[in-house]
Amino acid sequence: MQKDTTAFHHHKDTITKLSERILECQRAYYRGSPLISDVEYDALEKQLQQLDPKHPILWKVGHKGSVDEGKKVAHEPPMLSLAKTYDLEELKTWAKGELLTGTLKVDGVSLSLVYENGLLVLAKTRGNGEWGEDVTKKIEWVPDCLRKLVSIKPGGVIPQKAEIRGELYCDDAQFSKLLIEMEALALDKPTSPRNIVAGILGRKHHDALARYFGFFAFDLLVSFQEIPFKSEVEKYHWLEDHRFKLPFYKALKTEAQIASFLEETKYFMEEGELGIDGAVFTYDDLSKHEELGKTSHHPRYKLSYKWQGETKESQIKDIRWATSRLGIVTPVAIVDPVYLSSASITNVTLHNAAYVKQFNLKTGDVIKIVRSGEVIPKFLEVVEAASGEALLPENCPSCGEVLYYDQVRLLCSQKKSCPAQQFGSILNWIRCAEIDDLSEKRVRSMVELGLISHPSDLYRLSLEDLLKLPLTKEKMAQKLLTNIAKSKMLPLTQFLNGLGVPGMGRALWEEVLQVFPSLEKILQAKLEDIAAISGFGTLRATVVVEALQEKTPDIQKLLEVGVEPFIRVKPVQQGSLPLAGKLFVITGSLSRPRQEVVDAIVLAGGKVTESVSKKVTALITEALDSGSSKAKKAQELTIPIWSEKELWDKTKG
Numbered sequence: 342m343q344k345d346t347t348a349f350h351h352h353k354d355t356i357t358k359l360s361e362r363i364l365e366c367q368r369a370y371y372r373g374s375p376l377i378s379d380v381e382y383d384a385l386e387k388q389l390q391q392l393d394p395k396h397p398i399l400w401k402v403g404h405k406g407s408v409d410e411g412k413k414v415a416h417e418p419p420m421l422s423l424a425k426t427y428d429l430e431e432l433k434t435w436a437k438g439e440l441l442t443g444t445l446k447v448d449g450v451s452l453s454l455v456y457e458n459g460l461l462v463l464a465k466t467r468g469n470g471e472w473g474e475d476v477t478k479k480i481e482w483v484p485d486c487l488r489k490l491v492s493i494k495p496g497g498v499i500p501q502k503a504e505i506r507g508e509l510y511c512d513d514a515q516f517s518k519l520l521i522e523m524e525a526l527a528l529d530k531p532t533s534p535r536n537i538v539a540g541i542l543g544r545k546h547h548d549a550l551a552r553y554f555g556f557f558a559f560d561l562l563v564s565f566q567e568i569p570f571k572s573e574v575e576k577y578h579w580l581e582d583h584r585f586k587l588p589f590y591k592a593l594k595t596e597a598q599i600a601s602f603l604e605e606t607k608y609f610m611e612e613g614e615l616g617i618d619g620a621v622f623t624y625d626d627l628s629k630h631e632e633l634g635k636t637s638h639h640p641r642y643k644l645s646y647k648w649q650g651e652t653k654e655s656q657i658k659d660i661r662w663a664t665s666r667l668g669i670v671t672p673v674a675i676v677d678p679v680y681l682s683s684a685s686i687t688n689v690t691l692h693n694a695a696y697v698k699q700f701n702l703k704t705g706d707v708i709k710i711v712r713s714g715e716v717i718p719k720f721l722e723v724v725e726a727a728s729g730e731a732l733l734p735e736n737c738p739s740c741g742e743v744l745y746y747d748q749v750r751l752l753c754s755q756k757k758s759c760p761a762q763q764f765g766s767i768l769n770w771i772r773c774a775e776i777d778d779l780s781e782k783r784v785r786s787m788v789e790l791g792l793i794s795h796p797s798d799l800y801r802l803s804l805e806d807l808l809k810l811p812l813t814k815e816k817m818a819q820k821l822l823t824n825i826a827k828s829k830m831l832p833l834t835q836f837l838n839g840l841g842v843p844g845m846g847r848a849l850w851e852e853v854l855q856v857f858p859s860l861e862k863i864l865q866a867k868l869e870d871i872a873a874i875s876g877f878g879t880l881r882a883t884v885v886v887e888a889l890q891e892k893t894p895d896i897q898k899l900l901e902v903g904v905e906p907f908i909r910v911k912p913v914q915q916g917s918l919p920l921a922g923k924l925f926v927i928t929g930s931l932s933r934p935r936q937e938v939v940d941a942i943v944l945a946g947g948k949v950t951e952s953v954s955k956k957v958t959a960l961i962t963e964a965l966d967s968g969s970s971k972a973k974k975a976q977e978l979t980i981p982i983w984s985e986k987e988l989w990d991k992t993k994g
Contacts, residue, residue: 414473415472420506421638421640423640425647427646427649443593446620449511450509450510451506453506454506460490463475491583493584503561506560506562507556511554512615514748515555559587572626573624573627599622606620622645651681655676656707657702657704658675659674660702664739665762667843671750674689674702679710701723703731707724708720739760740755740759742759766796767784767795771799772839773836774831779799779825783813787810797902797904799825800904831907834850871886918945920942922946925957925961927961929964932985957980
C-alpha cells in the first residue's frame with residue numbers, strides 16, 4: 342500500500358512540475374523571450390497529455406499573464422488551439438476521404454479583427470482563448486490589417502458585423518529592418534521573427550514598430566443570414582475579394598494530393614523567408630464543422646501537421662559561404678558531427694547574413710540545431726558564444742564581385758557571368774525537365790570544359806562533346822544525348838518551373854495555368870491578374886511578373902533550340918466522343934485538381950473556356966446554388982449548371 346501511495350504522489354508531483362514548466366514557458370514566449378524551442382515545448386505538452394489528458398493547462402491557449410497588461414476583451418466563440426499530429430497515417434485516417442482545404446501554418450501570433458459596418462473597431466490577441474488583449478492601437482500600424490472592408494467586386498456584401506481571425510507575423514526581411522530600428526531606440530535585441538511579434542504586442546510603448554508586421558487571414562466569422570457560406574473555400578474567396586492576404590492554400594481530396602501538399606509545404610519551409618512550421622487541414626464542408634463540433638481545446642474539423650523535430654547541440658568548426666542560383670550568398674556552419682532524425686549532421690544552415698550578424702555567429706560557438714523530418718538542419722540559438730566578432734564576406738565566393746547587403750542577405754549582382762549562378766540555373770533546369778543521368782558531377786565537368794553556360798546549351802551538345810567528359814564512353818554519351826532530346830517536349834509547368842522564378846514551384850504554376858493556359862498568355866498577363874489568383878497577392882505577383890520579364894531572353898533561347906512546352910493534355914480526335922463539340926466553364930472548388938477536370942473534358946472531346954457566353958454548354962461547379970458572377974451569368978443565359986458528378990456521368994457517354 343505504501344508503494345502505491347508513493348507512486349501516486351510521484352505521479353502527481355510530475356504532473357505539477359510539468360504544468361508549472363509549461364506555464365513558465367508560455368509566459369516567457371508571450372513576453373517575446375522564449376525559454377525553449379517549439380519542438381521542446383511540444384514534447385512537454387505531449388508528456389502532460391499522456392499523464393493527465395484533462396489537465397486545464399492543455400486547453401487553455403496562451404496564459405492569463407499575456408492579457409493582464411492591458412484591457413481584457415472576451416472571445417465569442419473562443420479562439421481555440423489546434424489538434425496536431427506528426428503521423429501521416431493519422432492525418433489520412435482523420436481526413437476520411439473528405440474534401441479538405443490545406444493551408445500553410447504560419448508561425449506567428451493569432452489575432453482577431455472585429456469590424457462593424459465595414460470599419461475596424463477592435464483588434465485582440467488570442468490570450469488564453471477565452472479572453473484576449475485589446476491591441477487595436479498597435480494593429481492600426483499594420484498595413485495588412487485593413488481599417489475598412491472594401492470589396493474588389495461590384496456589389497460585394499459588407500456585413501454589419503464580421504470577425505477576421507488570422508496570424509500576425511514578421512518575415513525575415515522586415516525582421517532585419519526592425520532589428521536596426523530597435524537597436525537605434527536602445528531596446529533589447531529580439532531573438533527571432535516569430536517571438537518578436539508577441540514581444541512588441543506586449544509593450545506599452547513603441548506602437549509604430551508594428552508596421553513591420555504582416556497579417557494572414559485564415560477564418561471569417563459572420564452571420565449566416567448575411568452571407569450563407571457552405572464551404573471553407575467560399576470563406577477564403579470572400580477574404581480575398583475584400584483584399585485580405587491569405588497563406589497559400591489548396592483544395593485536397595486524395596491521399597496523393599495531401600502528400601503532394603506536404604511536399605510543397607516543405608519547400609516553403611526550406612526556401613521561404615517566412616516562418617512556416619507545418620500545414621493546417623480543414624474539412625471544406627461547413628456542415629461537417631457543425632456535425633463534428635469542438636472540444637474545449639480544439640475544433641474537431643481542423644488538424645495541423647508538423648514534422649517531428651529533434652534538437653541537439655554542437656560546436657561550429659567553420660562557416661562557409663556559397664552563392665545560389667539566385668545570387669544569394671548563404672552561410673553554412675560546419676559543425677562537429679551529431680545524430681539528428683537518424684542521420685549524421687555536419688552542415689547546418691545559418692539562414693542568411695542577417696542571422697550571422699544578429700547572433701554574432703563564428704567559429705567556436707556552441708549552437709542548438711533542429712531537424713524536422715527530412716527538412717534540412719537549421720540553427721536555433723547560441724548556447725555558448727566564443728570570443729570575437731562575426732565576419733561577413735565582402736566579395737562573391739564564386740566570381741569575386743563586390744557583394745551588396747540588403748540588411749537581410751548578401752547578394753551578387755553578376756547574374757549572367759557568375760559561375761555559381763550559371764551552374765545553379767543549369768542544375769535547376771535539369772531537375773525540372775527530369776533529364777536522367779546528368780549528375781551534378783557531370784554538369785560541373787561540362788561547365789569547366791566550356792561546353793555549356795546556359796540550359797539551352799544542353800540541346801546543342803554533340804556526341805563528340807559528351808565524349809570529352811571524364812569516364813564517359815560512347816554508350817553513355819549516346820544515352821545522355823537521347824535523354825536530353827526527350828526533354829525537348831515537356832509540360833508547361835515543368836518548363837516554367839525550370840526557369841527558376843523565386844518562390845514558385847510546380848503546384849503554384851498549376852494555379853497560374855488554370856487562369857492563363859499557355860506560355861503566351863502567361864507572359865502577357867498583367868500584375869493585377871496574377872495577384873488575383875488564389876494564394877498569390879501583390880507581392881508574389883510582382884516577383885513573378887518581374888522575373889518573367891527578366892527571363893524573356895532565356896525563354897527565347899530555349900525555344901530557339903527546339904524546346905516545346907505543352908499543356909499536359911492536347912486536343913484529341915473528336916469523332917464520337919461523348920463531349921465532342923461541347924464547351925464548358927469551371928468555377929469554384931472541386932474535389933479534384935482543376936487541371937485533372939480540364940484533362941477529363943478534353944479527353945472526352947470537349948473544350949474549356951474562362952468566360953460564360955451563349956456558346957457554353959454547361960457551367961461546372963460543386964456549389965449548384967452559387968451566387969458567383971459566373972453562376973449568375975449562366976442563369977441569365979439559361980445555361981445548365983452541372984455538378985462534378987454530372988460531368989463524370991456525361992464523360993462516360
